[in-house]
Amino acid sequence: xxxxxxxxxxxxxxxxxxxxxxxxxxxxxxxxxxxxxxxxxxxxxxxxxxxxxxxxxxxxxxxxxxxxxxxxxxxxxxxxxxxxxxxxxxxxxxxxxxxxxxxxxxxxxxxxxxxxxxxxxxxxxxxxxxxxxxxxxxxxxxxxxxxxxxxxxxxxxxxxxxxxxxxxxxxxxxxxxxxxxxxxxxxxxxxxxxxxxxxxxxxxxxxxxxxxxxxxxxxxxxxxxxxxxxxxxxxxxxxxxxxxxxxxxxxxxxxxxxxxxxxxxxxxxxxxxxxxxxxxxxxxxxxxxxxxxxxxxxxxxxxxxxxxxxxxxxxxxxxxxxxxxxxxxxxxxxxxxxxxxxxxxxxxxxxxxxxxxxxxxxxxxxxxxxxxxxxxxxxxxx
Ligand code: ADP
Ligand code: NA
Ligand code: MG
Numbered sequence: 001x002x003x004x005x006x007x008x009x010x011x012x013x014x015x016x017x018x019x020x021x022x023x024x025x026x027x028x029x030x031x032x033x034x035x036x037x038x039x040x041x042x043x044x045x046x047x048x049x050x051x052x053x054x055x056x057x058x059x060x061x062x063x064x065x066x067x068x069x070x071x072x073x074x075x076x077x078x079x080x081x082x083x084x085x086x087x088x089x090x091x092x093x094x095x096x097x098x099x100x101x102x103x104x105x106x107x108x109x110x111x112x113x114x115x116x117x118x119x120x121x122x123x124x125x126x127x128x129x130x131x132x133x134x135x136x137x138x139x140x141x142x143x144x145x146x147x148x149x150x151x152x153x154x155x156x157x158x159x160x161x162x163x164x165x166x167x168x169x170x171x172x173x174x175x176x177x178x179x180x181x182x183x184x185x186x187x188x189x190x191x192x193x194x195x196x197x198x199x200x201x202x203x204x205x206x207x208x209x210x211x212x213x214x215x216x217x218x219x220x221x222x223x224x225x226x227x228x229x230x231x232x233x234x235x236x237x238x239x240x241x242x243x244x245x246x247x248x249x250x251x252x253x254x255x256x257x258x259x260x261x262x263x264x265x266x267x268x269x270x271x272x273x274x275x276x277x278x279x280x281x282x283x284x285x286x287x288x289x290x291x292x293x294x295x296x297x298x299x300x301x302x303x304x305x306x307x308x309x310x311x312x313x314x315x316x317x318x319x320x321x322x323x324x325x326x327x328x329x330x331x332x333x334x335x336x337x338x339x340x341x342x343x344x345x346x347x348x349x350x351x352x353x354x355x356x357x358x359x360x361x362x363x364x365x366x367x368x369x370x371x372x373x374x375x376x377x378x379x380x381x382x
């Protein structure tokens with residue numbers, strides 16, 4: 001989707017990713033062989049990409065940031081956005097949290113842990129008992145780095161599930177106080193190289209099994225709360241260096257308190273709806289931001305929008321049919337529905353295979369279309 005936006009602006013993009021990645025399939029200015037096939041965790045391949053480009057950016061934060069540092073030091077590339085240091089801080093969710101605390105952004109209480117005893121102690125310190133959320137500091141996304149611990153007897157299993165923890169030479173972990181949120185909100189914020197900032201309307205995200213399932217734009221909450229969320233998000237993003245678009249995930253409590261959950265230093269699932277529903281999409285504004293062009297209008301150009309993720313239900317053709325192609329076909333008959341299929345090579349359980357965005361003249365109209373799509377094959381269950 002980033003490359004699609006680049007194509008329209010005549011911005012030439014080269015992609016470093018594994019073979020058959022969706023981005024290199026749609027590049028308008030390069031053939032398949034121009035792209036670099038391999039891992040974005042490999043500093044040698046990052047150097048190879050940097051030599052061919054003027055500006056580097058990321059659309060996933062789990063990259064080798066030392067490779068990015070080296071590309072700048074060796075003048076292989078003019079600029080990298082966001083900065084490697086910002087990506088480094090954000091890719092370690094605990095370091096990100098410490099950074100946000102330092103900048104007075106409201107976040108959930110959390111504690112660095114390396115053993116079951118540490119977790120037990122942290123729960124006592126939080127003072128509200130179970131549940132708590134155990135999180136992996138790095139390489140977390142789509143709920144993969146999280147385990148809910150509902151009682152002391154579940155601690156050992158949660159550590160094992162997240163790869164063993166530091167005590168067993170596994171990934172670094174931290175534990176977070178449970179946030180009894182009423183809703184989850186998200187705001188996309190773009191900042192250009194010159195320091196101009198725009199933010200998108202506050203949306204509600206609905207997660208299923210820790211993975212984003214539906215996005216409702218704008219969030220159906222008091223407009224003042226939406227503006228408060230926007231301010232929290234802008235303050236958080238401007239506390240980091242570097243240009244680009246950032247996704248800010250937040251919890252809304254019943255008393256309208258807002259707590260920041262996490263930041264993504266890149267275009268974000270909660271901003272997919274902006275392609276059809278806003279004057280300038282998150283992708284175009286990311287490009288404008290990192291190339292220091294004037295930022296585009298982030299406001300919605302329709303009254304209401306809903307985005308539905310197409311998450312794979314498994315790896316068989318039947319799974320592909322029931323979770324991806326079927327709902328897409330159902331969307332053909334819904335006015336205002338735009339279907340995005342990513343061209344990923346294989347379907348897997350929980351894999352994001354595409355999404356559908358509905359634009360409508362009212363939220364009831366968007367909700368009706370959403371129901372038609374979710375009712376396909378009983379996907380509706382909440
Ligand atoms: P990921 O990187 O996988 O998106 P998150 O930290 O955003 O990880 O967690 C995924 C989801 O888990 C959140 O969107 C939210 O629904 C739930 N969650 C995360 N942290 C907490 C918490 N402290 N209390 C309650 N729910 C949480
Ligand atoms: Na270069
Ligand atoms: Mg998240």
